């Protein structure tokens with residue numbers, strides 16, 4: 001066995017040595033996982049302010065099962081003084097790898113050491129510098145997921161080679177350093193410098209190793225509560241928010257430890273707020289990084305904003321078990337960590353805040369994104385084949401963040417809560433501090449529940465797309481159901497039958513509603529059990545949102561729902577029914593004008609803030625994308641008046657805030673613009689709401705985009721009022737909406753060629769560049785934006801490509817733009833993952849064109 005293994009490995013390695021692959025191929029990863037174990041990284045970094053690189057020294061120790069050459073991953077930096085087992089060897093970089101030559105390698109223990117440097121920049125590197133304009137300080141932080149650790153130091157950058165990290169940082173003495181483990185010691189290290197030594201970590205993957213350093217301050221340090229760090233200029237703001245953040249996190253730790261029957265897996269837990277972090281959060285083991293803007297709200301927050309923050313905190317916290325303790329073997333199983341973190345965040349919050357209707361919020365924040373990707377030709381299975389880690393960024397998106405938790409919810413419904421929980425406990429116990437694959441999880445579910453899930457997994461994990469479930473029913477002259485059948489079809493028309501578990505609602509005017517559980521595992525089924533039941537007013541197939549799929553109302557039910565919707569007292573049901581009507585709009589099966597009119601009629605009585613916010617969003621999309629100009633011109637003044645009225649007079653502050661946002665989104669007429677201007681100058685105030693800087697800047701942005709004659713003056717006034725670091729970013733965002741072609745040209749050039757422009761500035765300004773009324777001005781940039789995709793994929797963080805496409809394609813509504821996108825798709829030589837992303841995003845443009853043609 002050993003012999004065969006060794007020969008295989010030498011052959012594989014020989015190949016690799018001949019031509020090291022770009023990136024990290026699955027073959028390279030498998031070969032190294034076979035060869036290496038007991039990995040330890042001893043890393044020393046020297047952090048010097050205002051420099052373009054950091055220097056470091058690395059001592060690497062590992063056990064090799066056989067002696068053979070080996071590739072270390074290292075891109076972008078320089079390495080020197082490479083010593084392998086006491087033998088100096090040339091530090092030869094090749095295609096992002098450092099070669100450890102066969103003659104120097106041992107079977108058994110190996111020691112490798114070297115000096116290295118790695119780049120630091122404000123964007124586009126693994127070590128990012130943030131310059132705080134408010135107090136002229138500087139912060140450095142790492143962000144390695146999915147495969148950028150090898151831009152910062154030489155390593156085996158694959159998730160299934162977990163190592164113990166021993167980190168030492170030399171930095172200015174007034175800096176605070178945070179990493180995965182607790183600080184072991186600190187000592188002076190030359191003039192003005194201090195050495196911070198961290199304890200060794202437990203085994204963790206390279207993408208979960210991290211540090212942040214700068215004049216951070218620890219907020220509201222309380223024994224027993226997780227640590228929370230913020231840059232010094234935001235200390236006072238953070239003090240206000242800290243109690244809520246620390247409390248929900250501490251409650252989450254208790255809840256999840258007990259749910260998983262596993263104590264918190266690492267010796268400590270800190271959260272570090274990073275301004276402009278590319279993601280909402282990143283779950284480094286023991287040291288989650290959070291986007292500062294997601295915690296310290298830049299706009300006047302509603303209750304929903306607070307609950308969304310809870311979800312973010314619980315999501316990153318769940319990863320400490322699901323992702324950090326037990327890690328996917330390879331990024332094709334990304335859903336294992338993301339799907340569960342998302343699902344468990346809601347699960348935990350539903351238990352911690354039982355009065356908040358959390359599963360309704362799950363439907364609102366998870367399902368639309370899932371269904372909208374899954375009904376496009378750009379969708380993928382939950383399990384995504386990743387041949388090389390350099391394509392791993394493409395695996396991130398709605399399929400793992402939204403579809404996977406939706407499918408997990410359905411599975412928990414079918415298995416029952418107890419078996420579901422017992423399976424997760426078994427899975428985490430068996431793979432603690434190690435790696436696992438999706439099939440390991442499915443086996444746990446099967447072992448615990450006694451159910452066979454192979455068919456389930458084949459369709460929900462390995463197959464792309466989703467079913468649409470339809471119902472046909474009728475009643476006899478006695479007013480009893482005499483026919484009730486369910487059918488399913490693949491929305492992409494690629495063939496497929498899914499096992500779907502659901503709860504069906506029968507709603508009546510004269511009696512309490514009834515519900516039945518059913519599973520549809522075939523293309524068609526008669527529901528005998530409901531025959532002879534009283535004839536309902538309407539039926540809805542996905543009551544409580546347990547199932548995953550498209551559920552449109554049948555014609556009879558739709559009419560009844562439209563008549564009765566305002567009177568549906570259960571807010572979850574009301575939300576689901578509205579959702580189903582909106583799905584009908586997107587299927588071009590219901591006139592957008594009818595939906596907008598219905599929403600405007602019922603919104604004044606809608607007391608649920610989250611639902612009202614959804615509906616305002618749909619009305620805005622309906623007006624800006626789906627109806628024609630004359631319908632919009634007729635409706636907008638009414639919508640503005642309604643928004644303004646409810647912004648000023650709603651009884652509830654959250655409603656006043658969302659109507660303020662609604663007014664800003666819908667506004668177009670001179671009268672509406674005057675209201676925004678009055679809000680900016682203080683002539684008009686929203687009772688109980690104190691607009692925050694970003695609230696103000698988005699009003700300025702709208703006025704610039706709408707070419708208001710006072711926009712320039714208001715912009716200048718706002719710049720004077722808010723010249724903070726954030727203010728400069730928002731000013732950049734506002735000017736991107738300037739309705740003038742030379743300005744668009746300058747911005748576009750900046751996006752692609754200004755390497756010092758922080759990524760979050762660009763991200764934040766893309767929507768303004770493509771403001772809803774500027775499709776004509778933005779159209780010349782559609783093709784160049786598509787042509788830039790390979791560059792963007794290479795240089796930007798994970799979610800940037802999608803944000804970019806959504807802005808540039810989503811800013812268009814015409815058949816001409818649609819033709820350009822499809823022409824590009826059919827002629828450009830593109831990576832498969834980029835093709836899929838374009839197909840995903842252009843689906844909305846296709847729908848828009850179709851809706852406008854059908855309802856001119």
Ligand SMILES: [Zn+2]
Nearest residue numbers: 315319338341
């Ligand atoms: Zn996550």
